[in-house]
Structure formats: structure tokens, C-alpha cells
Amino acid sequence: MDEGQSGNLFEELGDRSSEPLAARMRPRTLDEFVGQDQVLGPGKMLRSLIERDEIRSAIFFGPPGCGKSTLAMLIARSTKAHFDVFSAVTSGIADVRKAMDAARQRLQYHGERTILFVDEIHRFNKAQQDAFLPYVEDGTIVLIGATTQNPYFDVIGPLLSRSRLFKFESLSQQALEGLLNRAIEDPARGLGRMRLEVEPEALAHLALAAAGDARFALTALEWAALVAEEDAEGRRHVSLEAAEEAVQRRVLAYDKGGDQHYDTISAFIKSLRGSDPDAAVYWLVRMVEAGEDPRFLMRRMVVHAAEDVGLADPQALVLASAAAHALELVGLPEALIPMTEAALYIATAPKSNAVVEAIARVRADLQTQAHGEVPKHLRDTSYQGAKKMGHGAGYKYPHRYPGAYVEQRYLPEGLPTRPYYEPKGEGHEARVLQRMRARKQGPPPEEEEKPPQQS
16 A cells, blocks of 8 residues: 555545535534534544544444545544555555554654554455554554444454444434535535525435435435526526436335324234234335334334234244344344344234233232232242241242142232233144143142152
């Protein structure tokens, strides 16, 4: 890697009209940086370190277009250290060693630190990442790596342990709309000279379709602006249709805060409950494509795996929870696959709401019946003096009986005896129901309590 390579990526050009809008609109200061308040807000550690020029080795992890490379550019502009850019796509071990030797000489002879920015660091193999370790550890370089992949999988542990991990989030629709408006109005770096008039619906669609990616949003805006025709007054009008064409995606009628949100999620839930897999996957994908929060959808699926499937198929809750974890692990669009898998499993599973009904019956009795005390034979006996008060007297240890079951009262005295949990007899609950009925019949008369096992 040649020294000064950073200029190829970050330096300001005299005439930038040929650059893409996304490149021209890169923020020049931290105050212009959009989003990531969780790591760059006022008083946050990363912001303070950048402002004091005391940045340490770090990994920036987040989806495309959320500002990882842009923040590196801001660090390059503000630091007094030598700043180099290293591409994990085009560089090899020989390039790493050459860069490390230059950094060591720079520090030894000139007392100048080196900040090395490695874009897409996950593309480096283990040996290439290992080559950075001694130089990060002895302070020869400050390494800043950017990755869209989970660093716990794609960055070696020793390098990760010597760096601070900062998680970047996808930009919100509100943040993207603000960024687009800035580009529309800016006459120097943006599209202000084009005198654009962008319909609010078109602006919202551009931001929504970008799915948190600022680069995508700005590129789509530029395309829409370039094809917009000028009117007699020299203004260019960007309609919703133009925005749809620019992103090659038709807008879906969906209001995340209004009736459409509640009606559509209701249709999804009732499709799951009604065992219609086709409708379930349709509503799920439709909501995801319209920009619904996928975490919200997964929360609903986890709930309904327990509420509508319940113990008729306990695996439904396991699969829904695994899909929720997969969403956090890989994010969209890939996470739509396990999300759909969970929805189809819930929709096709046997159904039972016996768990929900059990909760309702207990709550009803808590409101209308005397609570009663814990029976003495169930009370804690682990402390000194408990047995003198009669605690535990008469308790029958189930494992001393056939089938690890013996009839005894577990509910408070005085509480009317009625079933709270009544299995429906569907799926796994059919076996539960059979087992409960067998226990009610009791063991044969000749079977008695087993003597305690000798240790």
C-alpha cells in the first residue's frame, strides 16, 4: 500500500460535480453526521475520543450505508496522526507488513502515530488479521476496522479483545428524510441548483425503500432528480411515481402508526391462529417489505407461539425464539428466512390455548377467592427451627413413588378444587392429557411408597 492512499478516498476535490451525490454529501464535521447517537451523541465516549484526538483501536460494526466509512473520514480530517486506508479486498500480507514497517519508522523517528482504517476487515483471513496483532498491541498503530458482518464470527478473538466494538444501527426513516432534505437544499454539494420540488410521499418512499442505508437513499434521490423534467420556471418535480421508478420498488400502502398497521398485524396474527400458512407468509412479507419493524413482528410471533400453539407443540416457541435471535444475529434481508420459517411452523402447528385459559382461571380466583396460606407440608425446611414449626410434615417425595407421582394437595387449603390447566388433546397435549388422566386414576393398590435409597 502506498503512503497517502487515504487521499484517494477522503481528500476534497476542487470540482466535485462528477462525484455521486452520496460522496458529495458526506458530512464534514461530527455535527453534520446523521444518526448513531448511541455512540456519537454528546458526551459519548467515542465522540469525546475523536474530539480529543485520542482514538484507540476500534471495530465499527453495522449495516451498509450507516456511516462507518464516513466516520473514518471525519477522523482522518480531525486527527494529527498519520491516517492510512487499507482495503481488505485488494491487499495481502506483503502490503500489511510494508504498512506496519512504515508505521514503526514513523513512530520511532518522528513520534507520529498511525491510524490505519481497514474497510471490510471481515474479508481478511485469519493469517492477515494475525499480522496486525503485535502492532496493535505495542501501540505502533491504532486500528479501525469496519465490517458489515458479525465481528464475533469474522474478526479473530485476539484482535477483537484489543479493540473496542462500536455497534452502528440502520438509520431511521426520519434521519434519512432529514439527510435527503439537506441534499435537496444544498446548492454547493447537493442538488440545490436544480430547484427540486419533491412530493412528501416521494421523499418518504425514498427514505423507506433505503431501509436505513444513506448511500442508497441519496443515490435514488439523484436518479429521480436527473430524470425529472423541468417546468417553464426551471423547476424539477419529483413525484411518487418517479421515486418508485428510481428505487425500482412500488410503494406499499402502509402506515406504521395508523389503522393499516393495526389491521395488517391483526390479519397476520389471525392467519397464524387460523392455521393458514399462505396468508401468514403473505402478511409477514408484506409488512417487512413495507418497512415494519421486524423486531415487532418477531415479538408477536413469540407471543402467539405460546398463546395459540402452546403445549400442543412446545417446539413452536423454541423455533420462534430462535428466529428472534437470528434476526439480531444477521439482520434483514437474510433474517426474513428464519422469520418466515417460524411463521409457517406456527401456522401449521396444532393449536391449543389451554395455557392462556389456565392463566385466566387463576387470575379469576385471585380476584374472587381467599388466597390461603401455603400448606405446611409444602413450606421451606431449609432453615433451623422450620421443622419445629411443623414445616414439611407429611410431605411425600414424588421420586419415592412409582412414576415419580403421588397424590397430595399442592394448592392452598380452602381454595375450591377445580382444574386450571385443561389440555385440549391436540398434538403434544394429547399425551399430556393421557398422562394426567392416568395419574388421577392412581397407582394399583399393591404399589406403596418406596424406601429411601441409601447413599
